[in-house]
Amino acid sequence: MGGFKDVIGHNEIIEYIQNAVKMDKVSHAYIMNGQKGSGKKMLADLFARTLQCEGEGVEPCGECRSCKQADGNNQPDIIKVTHEKPNSISVDDIRTQVNNDILIKPYSSKYKIYIIPEADKMTVQAQNALLKTIEEPPSYAVIFLLTENAEVLLPTIRSRCVMLKLRNIKDKLIKKYLMEEMEIPDYKADICTAFAQGNMGRAIMLATSEHFNEIKEEAVQLLKYINDMELYEIVEAIKRINNYKLDITDYLDIIMIWYRDILLYKATKDVDGVVFADQLNYIKERASKSSYEGIEKILDSIEKAKARLKANVNFDLVMELLLLTIKEN
Incomplete structure (x- = not known):
């Protein structure tokens, strides 16, 4: 050991x-x-x-x-x-x-x-x-x-x-471990470190999980095109999200980090701190079209969605409300 x-x-x-x-x-x-x-x-x-x-x-x-x-x-x-x-x-x-x-x-x-x-x-x-x-x-x-x-x-x-x-571990220590000890590529180590939020066990789990990559890709595809989606398409998206019901915290964290990236870029124009570096064009475009108030509303609605799901509020209803709030803002 x-x-x-x-x-x-x-x-x-x-x-x-x-x-x-x-x-x-x-x-x-x-x-x-x-x-x-x-x-x-x-x-x-x-x-x-x-x-x-x-x-x-x-x-x-x-x-x-x-x-x-x-x-x-x-x-x-x-x-x-x-x-x-x-x-x-x-x-x-x-x-x-x-x-x-x-x-x-x-x-x-x-x-x-x-x-x-x-x-x-x-x-x-x-x-x-x-x-x-x-x-x-x-x-x-x-x-x-x-x-x-x-x-x-x-x-x-x-x-x-x-x-x-037990306190959170510094991001740089987690990233270093993932890259040097587990030989995780730089970009993937960044993503896993961001999602782990100071938790080494979670970082290792994410780095070795094919399921997490699947959830991430599904969420990113939704976020890239949600502004142009019709209501029936949002309903279809919620049906797909149901497949990840047991991992909904991961799914919501992906959305949260996406909008934090948008907020960070909008405020600083700094691309080094962006987690979704491979989606930079979409991040830049969304930052130019979204207001600070709109992004804050979305981040707040993600936290509310987490709280409602913990309180066993109807899953589809919570997700529909969240996605419509994202689309409107």
Whole structure:
């Protein structure tokens, strides 16, 4: 798996972890909070491996028995908590996999470590059950709660955990990684970096996804010609967009970045900052015909569309309203 030296960004968190290990000031409970793909799981895994490593350094050595077991996902004292229901972690999941198990001493290591992915999906009952363990943990226990939204955890849990917030990674670091480590072409790396918005996992996913390219091409074709489309053509376009319902956030982000490009070019005439560099003629043409107010209205309507879709408003209705707002402005 490598070590902390292979992690891009998150230097403050890595420094904190390594100091805690070096000074033997490891807490019993941590919350790692960040977007999906931000690196929570990787950092928790590396922290756990470092704590269990027989080399007793601030990086997992990769050579000892514990590190090799961890590489094969069979280190007996690093426990990954799972749940059958996709949208909730039940009180039984926590009692069975954590509370009842934590009383048994480590099998072969200094610590017994529990990693709970999607911990913000714990029910209130599950959180209360875990709270009792966090309040009076055995001396060898370390619990990692991985969350996208730590605010949904009980205040009593948050107050008893060390909070590690994963920040966005700088665009230049993401682009450099995509180009040098993954050999992604310059233009594609620009697109993926822009869409990732500081999230390395998302950048890698986009760079390797043929589906994303398909969505991007579909959206770009719509945006190039929407001003000349009749109402029936917009209805037909919405039918095609239905194919990307599960990826609608990506689709809307493509529209947003297209209009940010138009706004940027209109305001600065700077082509270097344009993400859709291969569509520069269309960007220039749209910038010359659109008003600042019109572009702002479109950007605002994209955010409203995202909020409405999250609130389960009718998909076709939301998209029709958005596309008509774009056409009018």
